[in-house]
Amino acid sequence: MKLLFATTNKGKLKEVRKVFSETAFTILSLSDFPEIPEIVEDGVTFAENAKIKAKTVYELFNIPTIADDSGLSVDQLNGEPGVFSARYAGENATDEANNKLLLKNLSHFAEPHLAKFVCSAVFYDGENYISAEDVMEGKIVHTGRGDNGFGYDPLFIADGFSVTNGELSLEEKNRISHRAKAFNRLHELICQKYKL
Numbered sequence: 001m002k003l004l005f006a007t008t009n010k011g012k013l014k015e016v017r018k019v020f021s022e023t024a025f026t027i028l029s030l031s032d033f034p035e036i037p038e039i040v041e042d043g044v045t046f047a048e049n050a051k052i053k054a055k056t057v058y059e060l061f062n063i064p065t066i067a068d069d070s071g072l073s074v075d076q077l078n079g080e081p082g083v084f085s086a087r088y089a090g091e092n093a094t095d096e097a098n099n100k101l102l103l104k105n106l107s108h109f110a111e112p113h114l115a116k117f118v119c120s121a122v123f124y125d126g127e128n129y130i131s132a133e134d135v136m137e138g139k140i141v142h143t144g145r146g147d148n149g150f151g152y153d154p155l156f157i158a159d160g161f162s163v164t165n166g167e168l169s170l171e172e173k174n175r176i177s178h179r180a181k182a183f184n185r186l187h188e189l190i191c192q193k194y195k196l
């Protein structure tokens with residue numbers, strides 16, 4: 001069965017393709033479908049935005065679609081950047097600019113900067129939504145380390161680890177990440193629904 005992953009984020013695509021490797025599903029990506037109109041993510045929760053992405057892309061291509069809305073929630077910043085994680089430092093902000101702003105906003109607070117990543121994963125087939133959400137708890141550190149992953153990964157250390165997410169391999173991150181856990185569950189739920 002083909003699933004279209006409604007994302008333009010190459011880091012997410014790698015992680016989710018790995019989750020669905022060796023399953024009955026082939027993951028297509030939006031790069032197979034150029035000229036997608038911009039999707040307005042105006043939901044106030046991760047779950048709402050994930051549904052918006054899945055529904056918009058399903059209606060364009062009529063292919064069962066999965067989507068992910070995710071982000072970082074920092075306790076001392078009252079849950080920010082939250083659903084604004086990708087555009088914390090402005091529309092089309094780079095990961096570097098977002099990371100810099102995060103550290104600036106945390107500079108007034110004492111460590112540890114407790115934080116969690118959240119991922120809301122959704123499947124939509126034109127009739128039903130299936131959803132799964134999970135988190136990865138940890139803390140933000142001031143010195144970025146590692147070139148793996150994407151987004152805030154160089155600044156995030158997961159509970160029980162001493163290296164940043166940016167220093168984890170794809171396999172290691174997928175063992176513990178919010179995204180891998182949410183999509184593994186979503187995979188199970190899709191299999192149940194389609195009796196696979």
Ligand code: ITT
Pocket residue numbers: 006007008009012041068069070071072085086098117149150151152153165177179
């Ligand atoms: P799509 O909407 O096209 O999927 P996006 O990057 O805009 O791509 P989101 O709106 O879900 O996706 O924003 C997620 C942002 O949260 C992402 O750009 C990172 O800044 C951050 N983020 C989410 N998961 C992350 C992870 O596993 N590691 C590091 N940063 C992450």
